Amino acid sequence: MNKERLMKLASELERCSRGRVLTIPGDGKAYFDMGTVVEKINPDLPANHSCGTAACAMGFAGLHPWFQARGLTWGPRTKYLMVNGRSRRFQEAATLIFGVTWAQAEELFNPDYQLGDETPKQVAKRIRKFVAKAETA
Numbered sequence: 471m472n473k474e475r476l477m478k479l480a481s482e483l484e485r486c487s488r489g490r491v492l493t494i495p496g497d498g499k500a501y502f503d504m505g506t507v508v509e510k511i512n513p514d515l516p517a518n519h520s521c522g523t524a525a526c527a528m529g530f531a532g533l534h535p536w537f538q539a540r541g542l543t544w545g546p547r548t549k550y551l552m553v554n555g556r557s558r559r560f561q562e563a564a565t566l567i568f569g570v571t572w573a574q575a576e577e578l579f580n581p582d583y584q585l586g587d588e589t590p591k592q593v594a595k596r597i598r599k600f601v602a603k604a605e606t607a
Contacts (some may be wrong), residue, residue, distance in 0.1 A: 483594035
């Protein structure tokens with residue numbers, strides 16, 4: 471587990487709200503909701519990524535310059551994250567960037583594991599709880 475990277479993501483998520491937080495190409499804004507990101511970057515793609523859930527935290531990380539410098543990007547014309555230029559599912563990207571297992575990536579970032587509409591702060595809390603539990607194990 472890469473504690474530094476997980477804690478950085480938690481900190482950045484805590485700083486943001488459902489609205490504007492980072493810079494995306496051509497807009498000067500970034501959004502936690504991936505449907506809004508897709509719409510702003512490529513209006514020709516259907517904006518059906520609007521979930522407001524934990525999986526969006528991975529897309530959010532892919533738009534963040536700190537994570538981009540470490541090889542994680544989000545391909546706006548695809549539905550995949552990129553790690554060092556190669557398309558990856560979010561679980562695979564999480565294993566490579568955060569050093570977690572596939573199952574842990576599911577626990578942290580899969581919207582199917584979470585009920586309802588999550589805020590960035592709720593995702594950050596789950597990440598911090600995960601790291602604390604791993605440290606005591």
